[in-house]
Amino acid sequence: MANTLRERLIGAWMLVSYIEKPVDSSDPFYPMSEKPMGIIMYTPDGYMSAQLMHPDRRSFASGDWFDGTDEEYKQEASTYIAYSGPFHVDEEKQSLTHSMFVSLFPNWTGQTQPRVVKIEGDLLHLSTATPIVSNGKEVNSFLTWRRG
Known part of the structure; x- marks a missing residue:
């Protein structure tokens, strides 16, 4: 049985x-x-890799991801969050x-962001440790994931 926080995080969460x-x-x-919808x-x-999306995303009319309208690209980027890179746990x-390491939102590329983490059974609760700017406001984000 996994004992450390790091060991308990390993795997996929929906x-x-x-x-x-x-x-x-x-x-x-x-x-x-x-x-x-999402997976971490x-x-x-x-x-680690995090992918989150709005469930009602519209397809591009052209069917070509390099041939979208300005509105399609705006919708594409504003209904999806994606980033990946190393994760670190301080067990103490x-x-x-x-x-x-990579991020759909270029401002995050190269950043290291702390998370508040709590695991309860098959649920993983993650939140921002400090506020971020989202939709024009300073917010704290709260996400709940279920082991896949």
């Missing part, structure tokens, strides 16, 4: 919920809908960081 709560106490929102994976050799502090 996205259950993703909510963003503004620090100004305004209404929370669901950037990928109330029924988001942690590998034994220390890498029970903390986790994600390092973005």
